[in-house]
Amino acid sequence: MKRFWGFVIKEFYHIFRDKRTMLILFGMPVVQMLLFGFVVTNEIKDIKIAILDYSKDNVTRELSHKILSSGYFVLDQYLDNSGQIEAAFRKGNVKEVVVFEPGFAEKVHKLGKANVQILADASDANTANLISNYTSAIVMDYVRKLNVNVITPMQIIPEVRMMYNEQLKGVYMFVPGIMAMILLLISALLTSISIVREKELGTMEILLVSPLKPIQIIIGKVTPYVLLSFINAGVIILLGNLVFGMPVQGSTILLLAECILFIILALSLGIFISTSTNSQQTAMFMSMFALMLPTILLSGFIFPIANMPLILQALCQLMPPRWFIVIVKNIMLKGTGFYYIWFETLILVLMTCFFIFLSYKKFKIRLE
Amino acid sequence: MKTDEKIITARNLVKKFGHFVANDHLNFDVYRGEVFGFLGANGAGKTTAIRILCGLSEPTSGEIMVAGFDAHTQRDLIKKNIGYMSQKFSLYDDLTVSENIRFYAGIYEISAKEIRSRTDDLLKRLGFEHAKNKLIRDIPLGWKQKLAFSIAIFHRPQIVFLDEPTGGVDPITRRQFWDLIYEAAQGGITVFVTTHYMDEAEYCDRVSIMVEGRIAALDTPDNLKKSFNVANMDEVFRKLARNIE
Incomplete structure (x- = not known):
């Protein structure tokens, strides 16, 4: 003992004396968390628009006011004629132009029908889609309120409620994903590098000739990273909560326990990588490319798995973060207990066993 | 300090990897306090034999005793009683001199008090007292090598295995290093050393030369030179290699 x-x-000496390791260990989680939280967001907020109002009557003014006071849009400029629309888009500030036809109020009141044109800058397709939907919704809402007193025959009004994320906050999506990515990357990357470094230095040989058993060497190397990664998981949860208001609806203890399981899985991956290479550089690239890209692309972190081609969907099932993210979302947002995530947990346990077994095999072969 | 007590005995040591025979019926004895040279070209089977003697891998067959323990069944006990150093020196760059000592000594379960007093002794003997708290990366190569050797015998093993310990080191430092080896042998530690440098083979009490998995010659350097009728070990080595071809 x-x-x-x-x-x-x-091992702690190695970690604390290496600036790069310290930076990856403690700088990366915070920076990534803040970056993803603030920058990569698909929420609509303060989108700049221009308004071309040919009518300038009380209805168009009221409607414009409603759009601008929604919080989603701010006014960049009023346009005078359709010739200026292109120019406004080209300048790049304006993402949407709303055009009211001439005699808007009169038409609404006399004919019961008037046209408003919504032009969106679809060079960014997702945003264009979102903001035009938002604008339409505001206009529809206005129309409905105009019609309160009129009894329209047959009406179906969908009541939409966004469960578990009422305000459709992007952070709710990102925090579990970032957690998976950071824990996987740090644990796997740093352990694989630190084990391979001993091989490069030749110290591994000395350790193997010593009375230490290989399993003791590996556990000794990995233990500090379990501790530090666990602290990281705590920092991410705390940061998500304090800075972005990400709740933990379910049991914190369950959440932390699942984090430890995932950390151990990531470490076993790191050990596996370290048994397959003798150079720190290869270990680093393997960790980066084999782990980081799949985590971002194939885990459902950013892109929904259900929309992918079948082959990729099958591939996604092999990605450890894909299961971890489901677990974290369930606990943090839905507050579910272990009963609803036992299957995902079991898969993570099996994956861990698989990689430990594989590393053990490879290690033995190498020793012989 | 060569004695008559056998500390390593190998009888018909065989190690096979599949159909490939890396060690083909090796027979040799090493005596306590002896400096035993283990020579051979790359791929001759030196490394395989050393790994077996160090308890790292199991021999396919043969009777092998190292420091009184069986290389088939008591590998853990062998490991406790030997020291090992390779040409990479194998010290941690980012730890200080005393931290390196403490770490390696700790592996062999030497008590903290004992470690402290032995460390002070060692640093005094080497004249390194002022460098105690320096990082390994900041001390010169020759010092590193001396320190690595001292750490390899810090737990007072019965045998120390040196795997090309002087690779890539200048001649003066090599000479100084051999002084340390003699000192250890005087103290009763058996030194089992592999080397590429034939001048170093002359420093050994006895030398074995491996060629293609077999021990082709084993004797004192003087006897070897006489029986091959040449002036130095380098020529002994070349003659042996040519015979095989």
């Missing part, structure tokens, strides 16, 4: 602690202490 004393032997083991000596090993762990030595």
